[in-house]
Amino acid sequence: MYLFFLIKQDNEKELLNQTIIYLILCKKIMANRQTIRTERNIFNALFRIMQLKNFNTIKVVEIVEEADVARLTFYRHFSSKEDIILKKIKEIIKCINDELNTRNNINLKESLHIVINVFEKYISFFTLLIKNNLEGLVVQSFKKDIYSIIKKVFLINNTNKYLEKFYEGAFVYVIIEWLSNDDESGKVFFEKAYRLFSSIDVNYS
């Protein structure tokens, strides 16, 4: 990474101030890049171990060894092995939200396409989670953040908490069903999901 920072200041004190700001900025960017790298490294290590053994039997010490990081480093980034998964799913949901937010007046077809495309990238991760009976963890981590996606996909205006939960549950369960079996491509699933979701008519107000 190269970071160009133009310092042009006649006043000597100002020059010093700006240099300090520059140094702090550099340090922050480097630390952030390091955080992302370390967290990705730890996630990949857990993912590799999960392909060999059941999640319940995996110990933090094994993840630490596989990732080749210090135990202290692990706990600076994650509170537990579950936390690694929760953070990864949060990252995936954020990624979908960012993509959806770049478009205006998006319809069901387009938004569903975006959602399925992002999930498809991580399908082997989700399949592994569900094989490890971690469906509950997936649902738990979807809970806080997925509603913003549902609102965009189904064009729901804030109406009624039960109607919102109705759509949320239906959507989450259908997506999880697809993610449970990595034998159906995103394209095939998209056709089915679009046909299903566009056939629903709720006359509830």
Place this chain on the structure above:
Amino acid sequence: MYLFFLIKQDNEKELLNQTIIYLILCKKIMANRQTIRTERNIFNALFRIMQLKNFNTIKVVEIVEEADVARLTFYRHFSSKEDIILKKIKEIIKCINDELNTRNNINLKESLHIVINVFEKYISFFTLLIKNNLEGLVVQSFKKDIYSIIKKVFLINNTNKYLEKFYEGAFVYVIIEWLSNDDESGKVFFEKAYRLFSSIDVNYS
């Protein structure tokens, strides 16, 4: 409990055989009653502790002390503290299924009524679970057994796995939303849920 068992047999060997059968039967019934009593006792102990502290911080030794049973007894009935909750939810689902199965040609209104009535009995248990962030555990334990209920409530014939999951997710999320807040009576919720579920039209085949 009194158990009358009429032994009327002239043949001496047959009399002995029947007495043995009678004794085995008695022992089985007593053991089963003891199992139910012990499991209920342990569940109640966990429930009491959960009112005072967070589930994650509760240790099996505390449950064992509160229930006044031996550690070995605990592990003869449950594999973990999570297992206590999973078994209780299984029992609740079975209770609903048994009630639904006594009726023929049941409609949405009647079946929803039965489901909500049973859940209402355990609303403080579920509210506590969800307050403890154990929603994932609830979803996980619903997973295996709730589909038989959904099928009866929504009169679904085995059609399409995504359509099934659509109904299952919608139903589970709406029920959990209600159970999360113990401030709405079963009667009020029933009216809302019935209005919502009867307003859905799925033109999907």
